[in-house]
Amino acid sequence: MDARPENPAFVLPARNTCAITSRGTPVPSEAPLNAPHHNLLCPVCARRTTDDGLLLECPADHERTLLRVEYAAKGFTPDLARTGLFRYRDWLPVRRELPGAGGTVMYRSIGLAEFLGLRNLWIAFNGYWPERGCTLETGTFKELEAYSVLARLPDDPPTLVVSSAGNTAVAFAVLASRCHVPCVIVVPAGGLGALMLREPPAPWVRLIALEQADYSDAIDFADSLSRALGGRLEGGTRNVARRAGLATVLLAAIEALPRMPDFYFQAVGSGAGAIGVHEAARRLVEAGLAETPPRLMLCQNAAMAPLYDAWRGTRTRQAHLTAPPQVFAPELTNRHPPYGTRGGVRDCLVESAGDMLVADRTAADAARALFADMEHIDIEPAAAVAVACLRQSVADGTVPRDATVLLNITGGGRRRIAEQALLSPAAPVSVVPAADWRSGEPPVGLLRNCAVLQ
Ligand SMILES: [Zn+2]
Secondary structure (H helix, E strand, C coil), X not given: CXXXXXXXXXXXXXXXXXCCCCCCCCCCCCXXXXXXXXXXXXXXXXXXXXXXXXXXXXCCCCCCECCEEEECXXXXXXXCCCXXXXXXXXXXXXXXXXXXXXXXXXXXXXXXXXXXXXXXXXXXXXXXXXXXXXXXXXXXXXXXXXXXXXXXXXXXXXXXXXXXXXXXXXXXXXXXXXXXXXXXXXXXXXXXHHCEECCCCCCCEEEEEECXXXXXXXXXXXXXXXXXXXXXXXXXXXXXHHHHHHHHHHHHHHHHCCCCCCEEEEECCCCHHHHHHHHHHHHHHHXXXXXXXXXXXXXXXXXXXXXXXXXXXXXXXXXXXXXXXXXXXXXXXXXXXXXXXXXXXXXXXXXXXXXXXXXXXXXXXXXHHHHHHHHCCCECHHHHHHHHHHHHHHHCCCCCCCCEEEEEECEECHHHHHHHCCCXXXXXXXXXXXXXXXXXXXXXXXXXXXXXXX
């Protein structure tokens, strides 16, 4: 029975009623959550809103801002009986749990730490590394956000439209299939190589690839497609659940580390993870677990670094019309990240005394090999960019050798996944020629194909 209190936003389904949709067999919920749970707050006009599971922005007419979440639980109360990201369900804007969710694995580095000369280097590993208990089956921390976003949705949601450079697409293709959520996923065709799946997506999931497009083009096309379909945008950084899911990295860290880290290193594209981590850090400070948030040290490709450029004021972002081919980690190339938005990357950098960093292909390549040698696991290109930036920051004295450092390995173990599972290129994929997506209007055939999901 679904014993619903009056305010649906504060209601979470009872055990075994995790039916996100009425399509097919519902996924069983692992455990009930306790109500009341959370609310949304606009930091500009202070409007409090019931969370309908989809809202991305304050409806009032004022400057752009990221909504915040107010949780009923003010203290840090992980569920010690659980593993995976729902261990932190009290600080996740969700209305259900989904079974099988993995989480971040924390460990203190020995090999890389000794190589760099750091005494307190902690690694937040997100990926597939079963010997360490890390079982994110799609290989990156994007799986955390996909779980969190899907767990936030209302029952029987409209078609969710997601844009991705690649890794988010894999996570949503797998989990939306499993959770019976109608979902359209838009990627640049150049990202298709990373879209390797164990099995084809379910019939209620559509994959769309844009020829000659980059990540920012995919974001724009997803917007017009969502409007034409009457679906709802997943929303990227604007989605409170995406940020909160990614922020569980810091919550895992605060349980494992003796103290709040001094520095937090992460590669960023839109900055959703970094913003989420800073929001969680503020919450931990308010809960009395730390005095200050960690300094955000955010890392991008030297060849194309919109956030770095905005922060340093070195180039205008207009210079980046397309991702140059030499970019090492294409997922870090969002040309329109929420930099100046209230609560966005700039605010988080200022509040945390953080900095933007870059690494070139040579440094990132070397860092990837170094990590494999020292920590004995393969890592994704974006994570290698972060390792390279950490290495440089230690070398130039920015990071003292006795500092407590948290390094977010945002993806790794994909080689292990490939060894243990038969992966195939995602199919079917609807490929949209450049002339069609550049027109701004989604092709009629594509709309018809996606409309059947409704
Ligand atoms: Zn507002």
